[in-house]
Amino acid sequence: MRSVLIKALYDQRRALIGWGVGLTLMVLLETALWPSIGRMPELGQFLDSYPEAMRKLFNMEEFGTGTGFVNAELFSALVPVLFLTYAIGRGARAIAGEEEAGTLDVLLVTPVTTTGLLLQQTGALLAGLLILGAVLYAAIVLGSLLFGLGIGLVPLLSATVATVLLAWEFGCLALAVGAVTGRRPVAIGVGAAAAVAGYLLYVAGKLVQAIDPWQSLSPFEQAMSGGPIGAGFRPAYLLMPAVALLFVAAAMPRFARRDIAVAH
Amino acid sequence: MGTAIQTWQLSKTYRSRAALAPMDLIVPDDVVFGYLGPNGAGKTTTIRLFAGLLRPTGGRAAVGGFDVVREREQAQRQIGYLPGDFTAYPRLTAAAYLEHLGHLRGGPDRARTRSLADRLDLDLGVRIGAMSHGTRQKVGIVQAFMHSPALLVLDEPTAGLDPLVQREFLTLVREAREQGRTVFLSSHNLYEVEAVADMVGILVRGRLALVEAVEKLKAQAVRRIDLTFVGSPPDAMLHRIPAVRDVTVVGRTAHLVVEGHTTQLLNAASPYGIEQIVTHEPDLEDVFLSYFDTRE
Numbered sequence: 144m145r146s147v148l149i150k151a152l153y154d155q156r157r158a159l160i161g162w163g164v165g166l167t168l169m170v171l172l173e174t175a176l177w178p179s180i181g182r183m184p185e186l187g188q189f190l191d192s193y194p195e196a197m198r199k200l201f202n203m204e205e206f207g208t209g210t211g212f213v214n215a216e217l218f219s220a221l222v223p224v225l226f227l228t229y230a231i232g233r234g235a236r237a238i239a240g241e242e243e244a245g246t247l248d249v250l251l252v253t254p255v256t257t258t259g260l261l262l263q264q265t266g267a268l269l270a271g272l273l274i275l276g277a278v279l280y281a282a283i284v285l286g287s288l289l290f291g292l293g294i295g296l297v298p299l300l301s302a303t304v305a306t307v308l309l310a311w312e313f314g315c316l317a318l319a320v321g322a323v324t325g326r327r328p329v330a331i332g333v334g335a336a337a338a339v340a341g342y343l344l345y346v347a348g349k350l351v352q353a354i355d356p357w358q359s360l361s362p363f364e365q366a367m368s369g370g371p372i373g374a375g376f377r378p379a380y381l382l383m384p385a386v387a388l389l390f391v392a393a394a395m396p397r398f399a400r401r402d403i404a405v406a407h
Numbered sequence: 408m409g410t411a412i413q414t415w416q417l418s419k420t421y422r423s424r425a426a427l428a429p430m431d432l433i434v435p436d437d438v439v440f441g442y443l444g445p446n447g448a449g450k451t452t453t454i455r456l457f458a459g460l461l462r463p464t465g466g467r468a469a470v471g472g473f474d475v476v477r478e479r480e481q482a483q484r485q486i487g488y489l490p491g492d493f494t495a496y497p498r499l500t501a502a503a504y505l506e507h508l509g510h511l512r513g514g515p516d517r518a519r520t521r522s523l524a525d526r527l528d529l530d531l532g533v534r535i536g537a538m539s540h541g542t543r544q545k546v547g548i549v550q551a552f553m554h555s556p557a558l559l560v561l562d563e564p565t566a567g568l569d570p571l572v573q574r575e576f577l578t579l580v581r582e583a584r585e586q587g588r589t590v591f592l593s594s595h596n597l598y599e600v601e602a603v604a605d606m607v608g609i610l611v612r613g614r615l616a617l618v619e620a621v622e623k624l625k626a627q628a629v630r631r632i633d634l635t636f637v638g639s640p641p642d643a644m645l646h647r648i649p650a651v652r653d654v655t656v657v658g659r660t661a662h663l664v665v666e667g668h669t670t671q672l673l674n675a676a677s678p679y680g681i682e683q684i685v686t687h688e689p690d691l692e693d694v695f696l697s698y699f700d701t702r703e
Contacts, residue, residue: 147511252460253508254483406492
């Protein structure tokens with residue numbers, strides 16, 4: 144392992160295999176439901192029986208198509224939650240986890256700088272998420288072919304990219320908080336709290352008129368609005384990596400200057 | 408001769424607790440410096456300041472001529488560092504871990520790594536997570552020595568090592584000095600420091616109480632000498648010699664407590680016919696303990 148980045152990816156290999164298998168199974172199970180739901184004669188009526196808030200929240204109006212079904216069933220909650228959990232966990236572990244384990248000491252007394260370490264871990268996090276994204280993409284393509292959902296390859300690609308970027312943003316927040324505080328629980332807590340807050344803002348914006356103008360601040364709105372399958376490559380996607388890098392950049396000076404804690 | 412480590416009023420305070428009082432220290436090149444003190448005296452704090460892992464609250468320190476704050480990266484490149492509680496990635500084998508560190512430091516020297524591992528009787532194929540504390544410590548020693556750094560900064564290096572490995576480690580330290588490297592090692596084990604160090608610094612509750620050459624300390628130390636005479640011992644004469652602190656005569660043998668040089672004593676005693684001399688080498692423990700006693 145020639146660099147911290149390669150080692151960080153090597154460390155993720157088991158987790159990535161596990162998460163990839165789980166993700167694939169989940170996608171195949173969900174898409175396997177499509178033939179029975181898509182053929183329901185009274186689907187429209189059935190959906191109308193749901194409260195309006197729920198229909199809005201889960202894009203149920205679109206339920207009649209394979210794309211709408213996957214948007215509602217997978218991308219409105221399950222997939223983002225899985226990606227965020229992975230990203231926040233990894234981000235918190237990358238520096239704060241090493242510090243708590245005591246392995247950061249020797250690592251920093253090499254030509255690896257604090258800034259270099261942060262950047263390499265940021266890159267490793269993105270690489271890991273891209274691998275998970277590729278698995279998600281392949282699983283949905285497979286499910287779509289097997290069960291006739293008719294999902295377009297390009298729209299699905301943009302939705303996958305949006306999911307990866309969304310997770311990367313919060314993963315970078317956890318990484319940055321870990322680098323600043325050296326504490327993994329704090330990094331996980333802040334990352335998760337920010338994700339929940341972002342999600343609530345997105346949901347509230349859908350349901351409450353007054354919040355609507357603020358909704359676009361939510362990374363979930365940036366990633367998920369209008370699909371995400373079928374929304375195309377929105378300019379709002381660029382905000383997510385920009386903010387992600389901003390978090391990392393903000394952590395650099397503090398990480399470079401603070402005391403490294405002894406293992407505990 | 409250059410200086411391997413120098414500090415100017417270097418100090419460290421955690422929140423409100425002073426861990427290290429302002430310290431001026433010079434460690435010359437090519438010496439083994441033993442940094443002694445009881446647990447909690449501030450040894451680890453000092454070493455982590457040298458390693459660039461802590462920021463000084465006051466003053467500054469230079470390692471290999473590089474400031475540990477402003478030129479941290481260059482300073483860190485000079486040193487082989489063994490942390491006090493060494494831990495490594497449990498899932499990696501020792502070989503994979505050392506190879507990884509080697510790459511980070513600009514390319515592993517596999518032959519040197521293997522030879523160090525052989526000397527410490529370390530099996531490189533074992534996962535670090537499956538190792539005992541002592542075996543893990545060997546991995547820590549190998550990683551500190553393997554890139555042949557100009558300065559070794561070792562925090563309690565022999566903790567957990569069995570006596571045979573300890574001896575081999577001390578040989579490694581001596582070799583490093585012979586090759587012109589400097590070794591700064593902390594310890595609360597006097598015998599270990601005495602066996603290998605040229606200079607010692609004694610740290611008491613965050614204060615550097617003493618820095619001295621080991622030989623000089625030993626010369627100042629109180630030692631016990633037993634002189635067996637052919638006849639009865641010249642008791643009164645022995646008492647008159649300034650270096651002699653105490654005399655106890657048992658039969659033909661005088662048990663003496665002597666401070667400093669013994670030349671005058673031996674010159675004065677030899678005309679009386681000495682049959683046998685037994686000297687008990689002084690150890691640093693007396694010096695060490697006297698420092699704590701006076702400061703309690």
